[in-house]
Amino acid sequence: MHNLEESRFARSRRAFLVGLVLPGQPGYVVEEHLDELAQLADTAGAVVVGRAVQSRKAPDPATFIGGGKAEEIGEAARELGADLLLFDDDLSGSQVKNLEEATKLSVMDRSALILDIFDLRAQSREARTQVELARLKYMLPRLTRQWSHLSRQGGGFGQRGGEGEKQLEQDRRVLRSRIRRLEEDLEKIERTRGVQRRGRDGVPSVALTGYTNAGKSTLFNRLTSAGTLAENRLFATLDAKLRRGQVDGSRSAVFADTVGFIRKLPHHLVSSFRSTLGEITAADLVLHVVDRSHPRWQEQAEVAEAVMDDLGVDRERVIRVFNKSDLVPAEETRNGDLWVSAATGEGIAELKAELAKRLGLGGATASAAFEVAPGLC
Ligand SMILES: Nc1nc2c(ncn2[C@@H]2O[C@H](COP(=O)(O)OP(=O)(O)OP(=O)(O)O)[C@@H](O)[C@H]2O)c(=O)[nH]1
Ligand SMILES: [Mg+2]
Known part of the structure; x- marks a missing residue:
């Protein structure tokens, strides 16, 4: 499991920020949102080297910003020495995969970055359990056959046909059972908190x-x-x-x-x-x-x-x-x-x-x- 998490960390990375402007949205709002994303990136331990904004009528289902634009941004970001693209919006598993291919850079969305920060900051058992639960729930729908880091870790990445499917199903099962266990742990913690609260x-x-x-x-x-x-x-x-x-x-x-x-x-x-x-x-x-x-x-x-x-x-x-x-x-x-x-x-x-x-x-x-x-x- 750890491989998956490491591949999603922003710390010590050189990050390039990407925002999308949709019709009716003033450009300065997106810029301010990217300012906040830059602050998040900094908190996560990354160095921001640049940013780009793309206007579209709607997000592209395959690459979010459009294939041509993705290649263009990838090139600009690599020129600035970036090794990570940070998107201000949530991306699906296949969008991440397609963007990584088009830009030859690691890609992270806003939620993954926030989870990363929570992961850095969580100290108590309660906070750590809560963060891990959120991370696993985030990952579950994003495990795809092409983008299964769990499979990669298990040596299964690149497997063909039935093998890959089996591996993916196995990965999902592992995640689901870990989610269940964490939920049980949290219920116990919550009960203790309730008792403490009643004491007050x-x-x-x-x-x-x-x-x-x-x-x-x-x-x-x-x-x-x-x-x-x-x-x-x-x-x-x-x-x-x-x-x-x-x-x-x-x-x-x-x-x-x-x-x-x-x-x-x-x-x-x-x-x-x-x-x-x-x-x-x-x-x-x-x-x-x-x-x-x-x-x-x-x-x-x-x-x-x-x-x-x-x-x-x-x-x-x-x-x-x-x-x-x-x-x-x-x-x-x-x-x-x-x-x-x-x-x-x-x-x-x-x-x-x-x-x-x-x-x-x-x-x-x-x-x-x-x-x-x-x-x-
Ligand atoms: N100038 C000024 N700075 C403030 C004031 N209150 C807080 N700050 C600064 O704002 C920053 C954030 O303060 P925190 O108290 O950590 O904010 P928080 O809401 O607890 O933040 P999180 O725990 O990160 O959600 C720090 O640099 C504070 O010194 C204020 O009244 N005036
Ligand atoms: Mg605080």
Whole structure:
């Protein structure tokens, strides 16, 4: 199995980015999407050497961008010393195969790149199990007779006729049984999380969520004085982190820092990360952190809201907070929205007051609820 995974890694590769513009889509949006893809590539450890955008009426079923264009891009990319083509959209197994043939380069799609990053970042057993499950589910429909890396590993690549089919069927069976085993492991982990959560019954909980790099961990640190890794990289946080923080005076809540979302997040990742994301669905309040200084903050906020809807988060429980106010002209920040700068601490007191209000922490009689369950740091 490892061969397959190694062949999909972006680390230390020289990557050339490819985007597709469809009718009605402004070119600058695709460029901004490629900027994000470049950030993803960087996070995955690749060096970006160039990019190209192709306009078409519709994706080409065989090669996504069209055969002629593929050859052209392959040549341009090879001239720049690229050894990997990164596509901003999802490709089928046969598209990858055809593109690799036409360009003589390795080809990876956006989902594979995101899975690669998650794989790099996952540390806990829970996160590793979730990432592996998502990866196997991604691979399963993409195993084709021509493009079966498992077969290649087993020495079966290039086999003819029935041999290849048999090998492919065997590969699929191996994947399916590994998927089942991982799902069972995750169910156990999820049950444990449920038990732990019940142990905190009566303690108000606030989950931080939002687009990747919005500043969730930085805000979490502000709210809880925790030393969680915050960095200018996508998906710095994969494990949900729990910690208590003061909301007002003597009273506290349990805060959860969670994995960030991104445009076109592979849906297998969302379903595989169900146990981690459970912190969001189970929380009394959800703080939706938006990097308001980002040129595409609206799209990012919509992406996060769509994932929350998918997870079944009740919108009533969501508070939207605009972060990075220090990077936004002051006049824009006086509009009645909740503005904070997790970096400078500006607006944090107002945010806490809003949290206290929404959690109903107004009266002294409620103070019994703020005894935090043992076992929480
Ligand atoms: N200027 C400024 N930078 C901020 C602010 N909040 C966070 N940052 C920076 O934004 C980057 C991302 O912050 P994180 O807290 O890691 O973001 P995150 O949402 O946890 O990201 P992931 O875990 O990767 O999804 C870091 O470089 C932070 O220093 C802010 O209020 N102002
Ligand atoms: Mg984080």
